[in-house]
Amino acid sequence: MSIRLTSGGRLIDRSAPIDFTFNGKHLRGFAGDTLASALLANGQMLVGRSFKYHRPRGIVASGAEEPNALVNLGQGARAEPNQRATTTELFDGLQARSQNHWPSLEFDVGVLNNYAARLLPGGFYYKTFIHPRAAWKHLFEPIIRQTAGLGAAPKDRDADRYEQVYAFCDLLVVGGGVAGLHAALVAARAGARVWLVEQSAHWGGRAPVDGDMIDALPAADWVNATVAELAGMANVTLRARTMAAGVYDHGYVLLDERLADHTPGDGRPRHRLWRMRAARIIAATGAIERPLSFAGNDVPGVMLASALRDYLVNWAVSPGQRTVVVTNNDDAYRTAIALHQAGQTVVAVIDARDQADGALPAQARALGIRVETGKAIARVKGGKHVTGVEVCRQTGDGTISRFLACNAVAMSGGWSPVVHLYSHCGGKLIWDEAGAMFRPDAAHPPITQDGSAMVIGAGAANGALREAIADADAQVRIALKAVGIKPKKSAVPRQDLPDEAALQPVWIMPQAAGVGLRAKVWLDYQNDVKVSDVQLAAREGYGSVEHAKRYTTLGMATDQGKISNINGLAVLAEALNEPVPQVGTTTFRPPYTPVPLGALAGEARGEIFQPLRKTPMDGWHAAQGATFEPVGLWRRPYCYPRPGETPRQAVAREVKNTRQALGLLDASTLGKIIVKGPDAGRFLDMLYTNVMSSLPVGRCRYGLMCNEQGFLSDDGVMARIDDDTWLCHTTSGGADRIHGWMEDWLQCEWWDWQVFTANVTEHYAQIAVVGPNARKLLERLGGMEVSQDALPFMAWADGSLAGFGCRVYRISFSGELSYEIAVPASQGAAFWQACHDAGASLGAMPYGTEALHVMRAEKGFIMIGDETDGTVTPQDLGLDWAVSKKKADFLGKRGQERSHLTSPDRWKLVGFETLDGSVIPEGAYVIAQGSNANGQRHVQGRVTSTYRSPTLGRGIAMGLLLRGPERMGEVVSFNTVDGSTVQARVVGPVFYDRDGEKQNV
Amino acid sequence: MSDAISLMTEAGSDGFAKVRQIGPLGMITLRAKAGTKGLRAAVKAATGCALPDQRQIITSGDCAAGWMSPDETLLILPHAGVAAALRRIDHDLKGQHHLAVDVSDARAVFRIEGPKADQVLRKLCPVDFDRLEPGELRRTRAAQVAAAFWKDDSGFSLMCFRSVAGYVGDLLHVSAQPGSEL
Amino acid sequence: MLLLICPYCGVAAEETELAPGGEAHLKRFGPGSSDAEFEAYLFARKNPKGVHFERWRHAYGCGKWFLAARCTATLEVFGTYPAQTSGPPDDIIDRIKARRPDWKGFA
């Protein structure tokens, strides 16, 4: 039973008790506790169940590497699954629930999987995903879904807020241990802009726990002094609780700062994601201890030796009063010594090496601790907690030499440098034979924009497990020089460390463990991957490390294999009879530990999830209860339903009213680009398929733009303003794109042409005044001549209406008498209101985009994005009249000459009239005879615009049909989703006022 | 009637920096290649400011001239003075290839003030504020839209397109929320 | 995420402030060109692993297009330069040769 000791605990404040619950049970800890230390202090060793076999699982580690102690934290709008108890700081009222068990943590039905392990071998998921499909869907998945899974997904909207911030520095030091602190200090004293981040709430890393001396000071004192100096420097930013999640190209690093995880609801953002751009990155991320692979190494009470030491020293928690230490190195003796000094019983140190004569083993022996060399643990006894270990020879097959009763096991298989940040952007690793570990290969670092090393390892993360400060000193000087900062000469702080003898790699314990033991040796605790699974993968041919990973799911759990990967690789290497470096590692990918989705979204949620563009009249539309639709990022009124009206009824009314009286449309979103200069006409002739240079001043002309492929890209009405100035109207969504397109050609191809452009779209509010009463309204507003003679169809004029300075275009997209009036945007709402006021007795009504669409379809006008999809030419749409045959060149001309575009077998624009008057479903295809190899019906055309025409009282449509214009009068069949067909007659695309008389009155 | 300028909603603020929308300001986009004869004089006449260098904004009373690109200058002046300024520019640059156009109503301008005003923008713009030069006009993005800002003694002026004024106003307020100081 | 210096305004712009424009220094073929020339203009791209020349627009900045010489494998940037040129300038070529002695040169 784990307990809190009556004294000690460098991080806890015994005068500040904290109440929390675990599975509804009321428990008490202290300020400074993590959830893990508080659970252990309350004797709660069992904290969860494993993913596949639902084996009882206890706390193994003390930090970010923890694979087992995952809990559901909080509830309702603050529920968060899969939170590591080891990195969760305790706060008053914390509510945690264990996960992945049913009905209870103590009694779990899913544990039956454990007894059915024979049926769920390694590769089970892999194989059943492949075949037989039916078995997966109908047999395995339903069973597994019942019992598997991690935490419960939160159901409520997240109550917290998150934010992102951009930051920049010369040197980002990741890791607030002694190596990182020293590196930051050297850089800071040299005047560099330094950031130092530490994932935990505490500075100093392991050194204060291990009792190191630095420059004759206890490590904790040295840490405090260094942090104090750094904190006092203006060029230094210190951030604890900040995890470097990933390193990306050119020094971009995501830092996840946990602001209020431990103070929920205090008004601060819960997390803040720093989007850091660092000229250089020092990865002083330390090292993670590896488990040893012996049977029953997953029984609660078996912990990493360093973690057990952490609990003891930092939180005064003793996970077991009788502990067996098992190791292949000297470092674990620190745990034995610490236990002894805290008055706990060390039953024995089981050392796999034949000799243990270093300073630490000597010290342990001197304290009276029994040390057994050349020994191994054959098997841990116990179910929900350790009751003892069976000891055997490391070199043997597991023949038991004795039984040792104990209730905790501290294991150490050596250390693995945390090389994640070094590896994210392609830094290479080398295998360090002496330390049996992968460490950064300084000859092959990740590269930044100047071609030099972007990330530099320092301290334990660089493989310098012992002389971390000296290594950090050397590395930070390299980093500073690379960014042109000269470090000051200074002595390297001296770390007084006992000598340590070499570790002996031990990948399976005992060395010749039989199959019975190997099947109980856990590598990946969270995903239940055993030594036997990796060996099976190797036998079945999954020899590549990436294949073996996916086959066994080793390292694929939420901990991403921080403690299991190297052991797994070594077992795979052994099974393949290859050296470890040849097998290599799997790819390290960000994030280092999970980042909340909320932090990745930052401010982009709710109302500001994305920009919403509003016209100057938007407030009026909203007040009228308009139904909006998105057009690009704009919101435009779709229609203006009146009380009791459906949107469809509103659209019909708006169309009829516009055709019979007067409609007003907010057309402000229309793109408006000014093109000016001596070469503007020549430029526009290249851009548009027809001739624009010949347009007289004061007149308008409809034009088409194509890409170099010859496909239609945009359309709009051009107005010639003066001798060297044109104003191009683009589609609503197209203004920025077309402006960029113009600038591209002007800057990159015809840079000697004298042309300037300006996108003035948003400077103007534009109102379409449409219908038989349009001219009457303008006359009522008064101020300029708008008669057919003064302002004929396709002309424009500057003037004023009702006192508003304006430009009036006589253009029509509806087929009716129509004026489009542009006023400065700041006067748009007032002018819009003036039109409604003056037009009330003329039957003025606003109409929305749907009425606009219906009316343009009735007139057979094409719409970019409906009739076009990037594969349609003007000729396909019968717009040959707008494509110049005389011009030597224009963008798209050469493309349109390609054989398949000139073929008579193109799908071309026609109109369709259903025989029964119904509306052809959107997206419907014209079916042809026969079907293709996939059994899909051959098609010969498709509908592009389809509406119910209130004017004609029936369905109308435009579409593309194979040789369409040659087939007038033919009846074709459209498919529908329900399998039936709709018959329609091929007709011309103009359904209303074929001669265009109404717009020209 | 024609002076019925619709002000966008005045935004209050209770955040750690004061955020409000100002304007409308008069703004002219003046495009002309560097070295265009009369350009210097035209800018001076319209704003009282010298021609700004790369990324520079020069202010003079209510007016300013900002470097937008190698061949674009932004002229800021009182809204009512735009038409006269345009006439003056066209006169000064007669015969020279240029484009001067009123963009006053295409823009919205915000003021972000207070000792921590920069923190509001650090959350929105991928810009190294520590290295911002005095009198620098920085074109960038604010979250998902184009923006430009410059700094003076009491804070920042930030301009964006008119259609996204609501979005940008909300962004600024969210970023300035109390409790989220950096 | 790339960081490129806009040669017009001198800003070190991050990728989110830029719009990509594909391969640089393409020669336009219009009416009168052969099918092979036109096909190459429209579709044939070098897509090298190594030294590459690209178009970028400082879309959220000065709005200008510029060109970048970059290693597609290591993301090392050899330099950026204005777009008004049909080939990379000498100083850029020299810098690439210094960093990549095996480079075959711009073709």
Ligand SMILES: [Zn+2]
């Ligand atoms: Zn630029």
